[in-house]
Amino acid sequence: MTEQKSELELKDDITFERIVVAGDGWRAASRLIHPLEVETFGDQAFNLDEVEDSLQQPKTVLVIAKDGGKLVGFTYAVPVSYTKVKMIDIEREDGGKETAYIYDTVVSADHRGKKITPRMMDLLLPALQKEGFRFVERDTAVDSGYADQVQRHYEQRDLMIKAGPEHTSQWGTQRFMRMKIPTPLRVQNEI
Numbered sequence: 001m002t003e004q005k006s007e008l009e010l011k012d013d014i015t016f017e018r019i020v021v022a023g024d025g026w027r028a029a030s031r032l033i034h035p036l037e038v039e040t041f042g043d044q045a046f047n048l049d050e051v052e053d054s055l056q057q058p059k060t061v062l063v064i065a066k067d068g069g070k071l072v073g074f075t076y077a078v079p080v081s082y083t084k085v086k087m088i089d090i091e092r093e094d095g096g097k098e099t100a101y102i103y104d105t106v107v108s109a110d111h112r113g114k115k116i117t118p119r120m121m122d123l124l125l126p127a128l129q130k131e132g133f134r135f136v137e138r139d140t141a142v143d144s145g146y147a148d149q150v151q152r153h154y155e156q157r158d159l160m161i162k163a164g165p166e167h168t169s170q171w172g173t174q175r176f177m178r179m180k181i182p183t184p185l186r187v188q189n190e191i
């Protein structure tokens with residue numbers, strides 16, 4: 001179904017993988033992540049058709065986290081031109097052509113607070129860059145304090161382009177954010 005492209009082994013046995021959804025691998029990949037989506041968001045979850053629709057878009061990048069072979073987290077980003085959720089209407093310096101949108105980020109309840117999400121982002125962002133994206137956008141929940149956390153994360157790294165406005169959605173108040181994807185440091189002696 002899918003091909004594992006990169007994996008980072010960590011001492012807590014959590015592994016991170018970029019799943020390349022080649023051919024019709026999007027079907028199996030959607031079935032892999034959808035139960036955790038439903039467990040997390042209940043009635044507000046994307047349905048299986050919506051997840052399949054996202055994962056079969058060209059250039060979509062999916063990253064998962066596993067603990068002992070069990071899925072404990074996932075995140076995926078799609079080209080912003082594809083995005084079907086309500087989007088903020090903004091001027092983009094690239095006209096949106098080099099912009100990805102992080103559609104979904106989930107960690108299972110028993111694995112939260114272990115910084116699994118920033119570690120998934122450490123795989124997602126370089127993979128997006130390889131697909132030709134230079135910018136990334138997302139909407140983030142305000143009431144839980146998550147938007148402030150994520151905003152701080154990107155501001156501390158001098159990657160934030162725009163934070164806000166806030167808007168209402170089926171998931172409550174969300175803050176829109178647009179960020180630069182960091183350029184990888186050149187390895188010494190790289191030619």
Ligand SMILES: CC(C)(COP(=O)(O)OP(=O)(O)OC[C@H]1O[C@@H](n2cnc3c(N)ncnc32)[C@H](O)[C@@H]1OP(=O)(O)O)[C@@H](O)C(=O)NCCC(=O)NCCS
Pocket residue numbers: 040105106107108111112113114115116117118121139140141146149150152153
């Ligand atoms: C929100 C959720 C994805 C966070 O995942 P997590 O792995 O538990 O995150 P942690 O609390 O361990 O991570 C905290 C650190 O990661 C950073 N971080 C969290 N999410 C991040 C993101 N998307 N991008 C960059 N950094 C992020 C935070 O800034 C924080 O860093 P700090 O400690 O230096 O301040 C998880 O709680 C979850 O799945 N919740 C239910 C679903 C949900 O609300 N999804 C998000 C919808 S907007």
